[in-house]
Amino acid sequence: MAPKSRLYWIVCYFILALYGVFTLLPIAYLVVSSFKTQLQIYAGVSSTFWFTPTLESYRFIFETKPILHMLMNTLIVSVGSTVFSLVFGTIAAYALARYRFRGRDDLAFYILSIRMFPPIVAALPIFMIFNNLNLLDSKIGLIIAYTSFNLPFVVWMMTGFIKAVPVQLEEAAMVDGQSQLGAIRDILLPVLRPSILAVAIFCIIFSWNEFLFALILTKSQAKTLPVAIPEFITWTEVGWNYVAAAGMVLVMPVLIFSFLAQRYMVRGMSMGAIKD
Amino acid sequence: MASIDIRNLRKKFGDLEVIPGFSLHAEDREFISLLGPSGCGKSTILRIVAGLEELTSGDVVIAGRNVTALEPKDRDIAMVFQNYALYPHKSVFENLAYGLRIRKRPEDEIRKRVTEVSELLQIQQLLQRRPAQLSGGQQQRVAMGRAIMREPAAFLFDEPLSNLDAKLRNHMRVEIRQLQQRLGITTLYVTHDQVEAMTMSDRIVVLNHGMIEQIGKPLEIYETPASIFVATFIGSPAMNLVRVRTDGNALVFPSGDRLSVERQLQGDVVLGIRPERIKLSASKSENSLPFEIVLVEELGAQKIIHGRIGATEMTVAFPEDVPLPTNGASVSLPGNYLHFFDPESGKRLA
Structure with a gap:
């Protein structure tokens, strides 16, 4: 292949830079808005990036709402649903990847199809069921709801990952003297660790960002942060600076987490792409 | 005494009968090759002996013990796979040691045994590496090493040389045979390569569609093939x-x-x-x-x-x-x- 010309690279980088601006601008806007007063927000384009920063919005949101409590709820629900989804999803994926049984492929597709229908369709039935089971406004209820949405994704991804690991590794362990469960624990799971991490990251981000179910199924005790943010827009004022500050509180942990774990995320996405 | 007895083995996948009845007696210390084209059921037979595949009917007896209903771990066998199946996340040392670790053997015994085996196979300098850092031939040696660590009653080989290049294959052929003779462990060796079967085996079982076409010493099979199938399968160029x-x-x-x-x-x-x-x-x-x-x-x-x-x-x-x-x-x-x-x-x- 001939080396690419200088012009090629200039055009390439120009397009990439444009895309970078396109994706980063909203975040940059969020960051600066969170350090502004309400007045500065409405001051016009010229002062978008030129203003005296203030922590006033952060002080306000922490004083008026139980932000830390809701952040904690978000964390517990995200991690909880991720753990449940991974445990049950990986077990199901193992069966789909390793055993031949009648209707296996149909079952795999059926599981995936759960992911395809709009969550709002399930919202009302889940609300009614949770009402009967006394699960409304409870963290465990939200964990169950998120698990039901994360599970198909975990099953689908993990089936691909497990299929990619030669079954002979487990068989070798069994011949070496290990039980099947022991072979899974000693050999398969350690080999799958990067894949499990990648899937876990996607689950956590889904639950972290989830809005619809959190809105419908929680009221105060189990309320998560995404639901609280729009509440800064009221009949009397539109507090964009508060929305931005609360948004920052929500985004920052997951941003830092994703930055640290990006290696695994790329692996997760590319592995999914070349799966047979 | 570790003979292997396979009696009236039958295997069906759904309605498809892949092994319609297979019996074989391997004497203690004997090296027997199962030779046949791909799809003839030879690997299935080996996997049934290992306990990795369920049989439809029949018995597998290893060293006088009926192991038909036992898990692979309780059969006292070792297997070398075509793709070696080395544990990718473990060092060569840990790959070798794994079987003994499961059996909770003391650390100094494990070390001693790993040292012996690695010297025997000349892989001492590789003990700290991961399988991905080894060449095909070295991986093959480690897989062999893992098989002999526990001094099992029987070796099972599933086309262990087919991933190697021709030169290395010839070399490892000799090495496996020497090792087997030295250790005196009864061996079933699955291959589709007639040269491997001819050069390594005490006896060859030629298989076709799950049925035995002929059992005999290599030269017997070469000199008096029992059927056209055997005649064309053994010998190059073909008869x-x-x-x-x-x-x-x-x-x-x-x-x-x-x-x-x-x-x-x-x-x-x-x-x-x-x-x-x-x-x-x-x-x-x-x-x-x-x-x-x-x-x-x-x-x-x-x-x-x-x-x-x-x-x-x-x-x-x-x-x-x-x-x-x-x-x-x-x-x-x-x-x-x-x-x-x-x-x-x-x-x-x-």
Whole structure:
């Protein structure tokens, strides 16, 4: 292949830079808005990036709402649903990847199809069921709801990952003297660790960002942060600076987490792409 | 004493019967190859012996113990897989040690044994590496090492050399055989490579569609193949097979050429003769047939000559150092090297 010309690279980088601006601008806007007063927000384009920063919005949101409590709820629900989804999803994926049984492929597709229908369709039935089971406004209820949405994704991804690991590794362990469960624990799971991490990251981000179910199924005790943010827009004022500050509180942990774990995320996405 | 007894083994996948009844007795210390084309059921048999595949009916007895209902871990066997199946997240040391660790052996015993085995296989310098950092040959050695760590009652090999290049394959062939003889462990070895089966085995089991075509010592199988299938599967280049008509003591070729033999045969038969047994010469003698040379393949040690008797194609293996007849070659087919098969059943005619 001939080396690419200088012009090629200039055009390439120009397009990439444009895309970078396109994706980063909203975040940059969020960051600066969170350090502004309400007045500065409405001051016009010229002062978008030129203003005296203030922590006033952060002080306000922490004083008026139980932000830390809701952040904690978000964390517990995200991690909880991720753990449940991974445990049950990986077990199901193992069966789909390793055993031949009648209707296996149909079952795999059926599981995936759960992911395809709009969550709002399930919202009302889940609300009614949770009402009967006394699960409304409870963290465990939200964990169950998120698990039901994360599970198909975990099953689908993990089936691909497990299929990619030669079954002979487990068989070798069994011949070496290990039980099947022991072979899974000693050999398969350690080999799958990067894949499990990648899937876990996607689950956590889904639950972290989830809005619809959190809105419908929680009221105060189990309320998560995404639901609280729009509440800064009221009949009397539109507090964009508060929305931005609360948004920052929500985004920052997951941003830092994703930055640290990006290696695994790329692996997760590319592995999914070349799966047979 | 660790003999292996496989009795009336049958295996069905759904309605498909892949092994319709297989029995084999391997003596203590014996090296037996299961040889056959892909899909003949040889790997399935090995996996059933290992306990990795369930059988439909039959028994597997290892060292006098019926292991049919036992898990692989309780069968006291070791297996080498085609892809070696080394644990990718463990070092070579830990790969070797794994079997003993499961059995909770003391650390100093594990170290001692790993040292012994790694010295035996000359992989001492690789102990700290991961499998991904090893060449194919080194991985093969580690896989062998893992198999001999526990001194099992039986070795099971599933095409262990087919991922290696030709040179390394020849080398490892010798090494595996030497190791097996030294350790004296009863071995079942699955391969589709007739050279491996011929050179390594005490006995060969030739399989076709899950059925035994022939069991015998390598030379027995080479000299007296029980069927057309065995005759073509063993030997390279493959045995020449010609359907001929019999007329008293004479075989009549499709070309009309006649060859007199000492045996009385009836009707049509399939005549077989190995390329290396055919005598090619310039002069026409009694009972020789005219031979037209079509193509010569130079292999270095010998020439493979493709030619025709009339319209019948024949392959002749010819020593390299003898000059080829230039015009008017003829072949003679020595009577004691002729094989006769039934054209319908493909079985050898007694």
